[in-house]
Amino acid sequence: MTLSVAFFCILVKMPRVKGAQAGRPSSAKRRLAEHFAAGEIITDMAKKEWKLGSPIGQGGFGCIYLADRNSSKSVGSDAPCVVKVEPSDNGPLFTELKFYQRAAKPEQIQKWIRTHKLKYLGVPKYWGSGLHDKNGKSYRFMIMDRFGSDLQKIYEANAKRFSRKTVLQLSLRILDVLEYIHEHEYVHGDIKASNLLLSHKNPDQVYLVDYGLAYRYCPEGIHKEYKEDPKRCHDGTIEFTSIDAHNGVAPSRRGDLEILGYCMIQWLSGRLPWEDNLKDPNYVRDSKIRYREDIAGLMDKCFPEKNKPDELAQYMETVRLLGYAEKPLYQKLRDALLQGLRAIGSRDDGRLDLGLVENGGPRARTATKKRKTGIESTESSVEDMECSDAQTEEATQTRSKTRKRVQK
Template structure:
């Protein structure tokens, strides 16, 4: 079956010859592969290709199934990454997965450390095949959900404090596993962090895209610290570690990259993002700020410093180039940070907006909320998808508020009660004052909303009503 011909092919002026697809980084993209094609991996297992679900910097990702006798459904549990043989990035990633991501290795690690989950993708198969006289390389993986970058953009480019630290703890788990295999990831960022797709993995983040992963040691011997022009500034420039800026590879570099990510997720922008085209300038600024972390934190968070972030970065900076990090110490720093803000490490990911969102006209009045210092820094507004995941403190506050309204309402309705008598007296006073209120409105005086028109008053509003205060 011939590949699809896009509109670009018709505009090129060559009849019947589709225009070659090229990624932004210059790599040739594979020609579209028709759903239904069956390929065989190196272990002789067959896979059926479904429709495309995404295009990357060097290849394309398709849904896949091991049930080759029927079409691949939209709910397929697997995906296949495909790239032309001449490219290369998938070749490096594939061999990295083969060494460190075999399912049995991951499960053994989880059992030894008593982990309920680990966001390390599993290698399920790989190989090569020919399609329309073109040779392609492929790798089979689990299917994942949305990436954090898309979620981040839906929340004003900032995550809540709990979300950031909870994700950080999960990534530290993955880094400890990867580093135990003598590899570093080198490109941690929101677009490479995916939420689980299968039921039960909704609160799990997976670190994907090992295209820049490389060995920092060989058989226990750490590589030396030296400049390598070929790999200098590798990675995503705003997060690249100081070691990676000179082409050196280290475990502390991965922890530093994670620190930059957490900082950006909390404050939305890093100090060196104004000049990302100049790699040396970015490198110089990172060195300067990491030599004075307090000034870095103060610049990023002029109002309130996130508890634990300074301590985490100070620890990363204190590590020697070839030193093994204390991963549990790093996790505990973040856990203590959560505790300082009234949260706990419950493993739940609640993607809340960190930027205050104005309530709609139909929403309940929120002027009565006496928000604590912690809550004033991050909005409690949550998307419909995550509304069931709201933290316990917020839920308790809403329950208490509801009970208060019920108790006050019952007291007011009770005939002969002091409150009921007081309300009747207020009603008479209000009736006599209506004419004056209408006159004020008629001449353009400031209009106040009478409390009788409030559908769902809060306990604080009811208290004001008893004092005959117009609100």
């Protein structure tokens, strides 16, 4: 996937692939969205009116526009929201919409922030959705927060390294997100740098996106059973996906935490041991299984120097011991990461220190001016935003094919 498709405003994104991907639906089977003019008014299910601004992205089946609450003013480049519009008989938006309606209403997120005494929670807020008729055709739309750059770009610009403090700070905030979505019956299943977006209001805030293929692992409080399905083997982004997913088992809480562990190791070391042969998913799976039983060996392989990040080994060991349906002790995992911060003479100060590298050194961070608005907003550069044709609820049975990052 090109960098221009790294941002998906409604947070359903295509996985990045290195080669041809089998099993994707033909674009001929779905209608493309027509262009909406700036200033068009749409009304959501709560009867709130929204005004569209300039288009900032177009994918296979939908378009993305800047958006703001309807007023006499035109929607400017500093608009706090984005809206994705797609023909209502298409499906990519439908799946994600269900997640946001169940788990991402602003009042739900704010209540969690208050009760858990957080400064923020990196779950994008859902502001509205509905159907809109234009020229005799029906379109589905959803309004979301607007975001900035994804971490993959920043990671690559930093020579594929994040500092130990940055990795630990990022992971503490991602753990906050995972605990929240897990408690709302969902798992993410595809945590990676390109699915982590920054807020423009605060460059120290990171948001986990792409819930178009999130899995409801515990509907109505009943956990899905462990069951291996050969048709779903290796589902996810191959270098990060969990051992369960490699075996065709439905995503679970321990899988999300395992994926985050692999991300932390890659962000800090620059490379995972199995990245030399991603074309062979069985090799990747077997490597992960081998290192799961030899976490010390994994640390030696990735961090040959003497000063090893013991907190990552402790984190991976805790995750290794989790049962498939077991509820994780999130605070125990946080405590391990906090111990890592203390080991380097730091603390959880909320700063990500993601300054890009220039001439071998970090670029100075610049303050971002906040825009006063009733809606928490974030910014994304126009060139980073593009909608995608991620697989939909109608294609649940082919879900694993749409998420594999395996060259055929």
